[in-house]
Amino acid sequence: MWVKITFGKTEGLMEILTNAPTVTIDGLELPIQNVGKDGKIYNCYVEPLEKIKREIDAMLSHHDKVFVLRFDIHVHTYSQTNAVISTFRKNYAARVKRYYKTKNVAYxxxxxxxxxxxxxxHFAVIVDGNQTWVAGALLAMAAEVASVQDLSIGYCDSPSYLIRRADLAKGDYSTYNEAFHRLSYLAKERGKTIKAERAKSYHTSRIDPRLNENGKVFMAGDDYKKWVTDKAKNNKVRRIKSTANPLITAMTDDERQLPLFA
Known part of the structure; x- marks a missing residue:
């Protein structure tokens, strides 16, 4: 594949890699987990990073709080396809939707x-933060679904984040950045390109985002609360009180029955 090196990035016909500590997406500079435990700096694919942000933002467009959870899935038998993870994520998403009675589950x-x-x-699920903000039930459901397929769940340290849209509207992106940094590990190049394998290296949901207050696709930091309040004020029907006509009020009952025009 033809490549060129430019400013710490490797660009190819079908992929872009970066070994920089941050990546800028939609004008927002976000941190990347590109340093391994051995201290080495690793490349990350940019496309998965963009799609991770897209799913977080899409969920935030529907819910004022979203809960992000990371865990791993271990298989016991090698396969050149991803049928096992496709079945898991389908059954897991359905299980989560039923349990929380929610429509949107991103992954x-x-x-x-x-x-x-x-x-x-490596797996991450993103759900409505008003329904849950603790990992216990989500991990228990993941373990139940995995056991049916003879899979096992790997638990991560400090695996969850609760992102509040109100914080973003105030300019506080600390939790958002922490969650993105954690999920950026899924975009690392190492372990993705295996000779003779044709299976996809990553996949995401495709949650349809709501439009923001400007009628455009939602971006992190858009203030829906203010937009909804302003819209309600503008659409409020103002009732005008009618005043009684003094001439009609002074009429007798017989006079009111007479035609207005002779």
Whole structure:
């Protein structure tokens, strides 16, 4: 594949890699988890990073709080396809929707095969933060769904984040950045490109975003609360009180029955 190096990025015909500590998407500079435990700097694919942000923003367009949770999925038998993760995410999303009676469940997963000839998956789920803001039930449901497929769940340290739209509207992106930084690990190049494998290395949901207060696709930081309040004020029907006509009020009952025009 033809590539060129420019400002710390490797650009190809079908992919863009970056080894920079941040990436700018939609005008927002976001941190990337590109340093391994060994201290080495690793490349990350930009396309998954863009789609991760898209799913977080799409969920925030529907809910004023969203809950982000990370965990891993381990398989016991190698496969060149992703049928196992496709089945898991479909059943898991359906389970979460039923449990919380919610419509939107976003997800992102990546496939990795490194030293052992057996793939594993990193998985993240994004749900309505008004329904849950703790990991327990979501992890329990993941374990239940995984057990049916003879899979196992890998638990991560400090795996969850609650992003509030109100904080973003105030300019506080601390939790948003922390969540994105954590999920950016799924975009790392290492373990993704395996010889003779044709399976996808990552996949995300495609939640349809609501439009923001300006009628455009929602971006992190858009203030829906203010927009809804202003819209309600503008659409409020003002009732005009009618005043009684003194001439008609002074008429007798017989006079009121007479035609107005002779």
């Amino acid at each position: 992102v997963w990546c496939r990795e095969v490194e030293k052992k000839k057996k793939q594993h998956y």
